Amino acid sequence: MQTYFDDFNADFTCKHCGHYVSARTEVSGVVNRNHCPYCLHSRHVDLFEPGDRLCACKGVMAPIGLTVKRSRDKYASGLRGELMLVHRCTACGVFSINRIAADDDAVRILNSLRWGSDEIMDHRQARKIRLLTNADLALVEFRLYGLQVPTTS
Amino acid sequence: MQTQTSDPYAYGVVYKKNLGHYHVHTNSQVVLCSLSAKLWKDFEYSGGKGGRKKRVTNTREKHMDPVAIGDRVRVQLADDQTGVILKVLPRQNKLTRQSAKPMPGAHAFEQVIAANLDQVVPVFAAANPEPRWHMLDRYLVAAEHHRLPVQIAITKFDLVHNTPAEAALLTAVDRYRQIGYPVTLTSANAQLGLDELREIITDKTSVLVGKSGVGKTSLLNAIEPDLGLRVKEVNQTTGKGRHTTTHLEMFPLAAGGAIIDTPGVREFGLYGLTPDEVAECFPEMRPLLGQCRFGHSCRHEEEPGCAIRQAVMDGTISPYRYKSYLRLKVDL
Numbered sequence: 003m004q005t006y007f008d009d010f011n012a013d014f015t016c017k018h019c020g021h022y023v024s025a026r027t028e029v030s031g032v033v034n035r036n037h038c039p040y041c042l043h044s045r046h047v048d049l050f051e052p053g054d055r056l057c058a059c060k061g062v063m064a065p066i067g068l069t070v071k072r073s074r075d076k077y078a079s080g081l082r083g084e085l086m087l088v089h090r091c092t093a094c095g096v097f098s099i100n101r102i103a104a105d106d107d108a109v110r111i112l113n114s115l116r117w118g119s120d121e122i123m124d125h126r127q128a129r130k131i132r133l134l135t136n137a138d139l140a141l142v143e144f145r146l147y148g149l150q151v152p153t154t155s
Numbered sequence: 156m157q158t159q160t161s162d163p164y165a166y167g168v169v170y171k172k173n174l175g176h177y178h179v180h181t182n183s184q185v186v187l188c189s190l191s192a193k194l195w196k197d198f199e200y201s202g203g204k205g206g207r208k209k210r211v212t213n214t215r216e217k218h219m220d221p222v223a224i225g226d227r228v229r230v231q232l233a234d235d236q237t238g239v240i241l242k243v244l245p246r247q248n249k250l251t252r253q254s255a256k257p258m259p260g261a262h263a264f265e266q267v268i269a270a271n272l273d274q275v276v277p278v279f280a281a282a283n284p285e286p287r288w289h290m291l292d293r294y295l296v297a298a299e300h301h302r303l304p305v306q307i308a309i310t311k312f313d314l315v316h317n318t319p320a321e322a323a324l325l326t327a328v329d330r331y332r333q334i335g336y337p338v339t340l341t342s343a344n345a346q347l348g349l350d351e352l353r354e355i356i357t358d359k360t361s362v363l364v365g366k367s368g369v370g371k372t373s374l375l376n377a378i379e380p381d382l383g384l385r386v387k388e389v390n391q392t393t394g395k396g397r398h399t400t401t402h403l404e405m406f407p408l409a410a411g412g413a414i415i416d417t418p419g420v421r422e423f424g425l426y427g428l429t430p431d432e433v434a435e436c437f438p439e440m441r442p443l444l445g446q447c448r449f450g451h452s453c454r455h456e457e458e459p460g461c462a463i464r465q466a467v468m469d470g471t472i473s474p475y476r477y478k479s480y481l482r483l484k485v486d487l
Contacts, residue, residue, distance in 0.1 A: 049474055055478060058463075058467035059468055094468065
């Protein structure tokens with residue numbers, strides 16, 4: 003019998019688009035599948051650390067943009083790190099940064115460059131995150147398709 | 156603890172049992188008793204669809220026991236200090252758990268750990284073995300279900316005192332104290348908190364419950380040094396207890412009252428609870444029941460306008476307790 007806490011390693015149905023999503027590592031390319039590859043939406047279930055499942059909010063987390071992960075002062079500046087997806091909870095407004103999976107919709111990820119708005123940057127937590135913009139299109143394409151070496155650093 | 160009646164009958168309290176024999180403390184003597192055939196024949200248990208009462212019909216069900224430690228019983232006495240238990244008097248309360256299932260999907264029975272109690276003392280070790288707070292929540296829910304007061308005892312506190320693990324332990328302890336559960340930090344080796352615990356259990360009938368190796372019997376030995384009960388160290392390789400105590404027994408306390416020592420348990424299934432009733436067994440959730448948008452129909456999982464989820468978000472209810480609540484509902 004599938005239980006509530008098996009969700010962490012189990013398949014799920016997206017709360018936003020209704021697609022059935024496989025959480026198997028060989029499909030997603032990541033160990034912890036945490037968002038829908040079709041609409042990129044996620045759920046707010048973790049509170050203190052990834053996987054703790056302590057949050058009672060359970061709201062839908064919408065993708066709001068992209069950032070890059072840095073080993074030091076991560077998410078702040080520099081463009082050499084791993085491409086990451088920024089989520090914000092539609093219920094309580096909390097931000098979360100998640101890895102992009104191998105089977106994520108690449109076109110939708112590219113479109114997400116246009117989603118970043120100035121409004122969210124007023125948020126205290128969001129100010130630590132450097133959202134990528136259209137100026138970083140070459141970098142995102144490189145990360146997604148390996149087409150072009152970025153000139154910015 | 157006992158009342159008198161005319162010979163050859165007597166009333167007494169069951170204080171020890173093993174292998175079908177029951178040690179009953181009557182007015183002035185200890186009687187080794189067996190069960191009357193009629194008691195077995197009339198023994199009913201809750202089973203089948205809708206909690207319908209059933210009777211023991213085959214040997215597979217004979218592991219169920221109509222008599223529990225703490226039961227007040229009517230005994231027919233023989234001349235050689237033996238007797239037969241004829242009747243179990245109505246219980247004031249009981250602490251029960253769900254029996255282990257012989258195979259997946261099999262029917263689980265009710266196991267009465269002890270009856271006619273004044274309080275339950277869940278015992279957890281501060282370290283070695285590490286405390287499992289979800290297990291404590293199970294004991295608390297079982298006690299709340301039977302309307303039994305709880306006194307939490309943390310043993311081996313000297314192992315974490317002045318270490319980084321102490322802060323994490325005290326944070327968890329505060330979580331339960333804020334809900335209203337009294338917690339005593341003890342150490343049998345360092346003689347810590349024993350007077351406080353002794354005062355709490357005096358003149359009451361208490362039962363010690365907890366997993367193997369947490370120090371239930373060591374705590375009892377420290378409180379009542381004359382008992383001299385057998386204890387062992389936990390296994391250094393696995394970090395688990397060695398199941399040294401193998402039977403249930405009630406011990407009278409010198410200062411008054413009695414305490415029941417139990418063998419350590421690996422799992423503690425809740426019996427007789429439905430998922431809808433679990434929230435009532437969490438004292439911090441009880442005042443919020445019925446205040447959700449969907450009223451008493453709310454499952455407190457993902458429903459919009461849930462007052463309990465909102466309280467967790469506000470910090471009124473601990474997220475760890477809420478997670479325990481969800482896990483308990485799934486396990487039922």
